[in-house]
Amino acid sequence: MKNKYIFGGVIVVVFLGMMIYLFTKSNIQYESDFGKVMSTERTIKATGSWVKEKSYEINKSERTFVFYMKDATGHEMKVIYAGTIPNNFEAAKSIVVTGQYKNGNFHAKDILTKCPSKYQDKQSAAASS
């Protein structure tokens, strides 16, 4: 009778641990390699930076915002976002877009811009730039 509880308890704890671990993994992943982003159709958070040479385009009739992004290895992709241009877009150091890659374009549901902080003191700002 005692053995049953110990055995069952071990099973519950082990599988519960596994489940929690897998549950945290199954959330949307960050991906900084666009080669991998382009190979799946999963919803993904792609991090990279805006290609300034190619500029951006705001289509007012379709309400889309289109720009190009590149990653550290130089892959480029076209990002289409159904919405307006986010604040500080031009000043952003890096951009995180959430969405999926489909038919040669990345359809973003959300854009996060990472800007250089205003609140650094002068020394560290100088050091980081």
Add this chain to the structure above:
Amino acid sequence: MSAYALFKKDLASELRMRYAINSLIMFIVVTISVILFSIGNEKISDFLSGGLFWVVIFFSAMSGLSRAFVSEEERGTTLTLQLIASPTTIFSGKLFFNLILVFAMNIVVALLYSALFDAFVLKNLPLFLYAFVLGNIGIAIASTLIASIIAKASSKGTLYPVLSFPILLPLMLTLIDLTKQAMDGTTFETSYIELAVLGCYDVVMIAASFLLFDFIWKD
């Protein structure tokens, strides 16, 4: 007394009274037609229809499966059962009966749903079927355990969904996610994590319920 004998007894009394079957059928028909009317000519997105599918299943499970132990309590047969069989046997019998009920119910819901909703298109059917089977097993186990907890409570109707919700929440979230992926047509490699979560959930629930049922049944 074996678990199979208990299952046979439950099946016979269910076929005579048709309490669970009737309430399930009524619930399924009413909810699906309400969804149909409220959508009207509107075109809903695939993901929304996948989510609504599991909403229908969750609430019909809530309305039909609470009877497993309440019926024993109402007829005053709980003490007899406690005398003639061990808790494990009783739980196995009840669980087996609920499994049959859940599978029958969900197959009906799935067939009706895919016949009536144009947006409910599954590109990766095998993936959906795996999720469906694992999800049904999870729902059956969790609902049997909760049914045994509420059998002695005074406000059974409200307590059942309230207790089930937190226990079934991880299951439902994963199932909705998997349905979405099956509609997208993703392969098994990309969604094996969600399937593994479902498998782990079922194992945890069955181990925990066999352990805990002894204590629930004794008091």
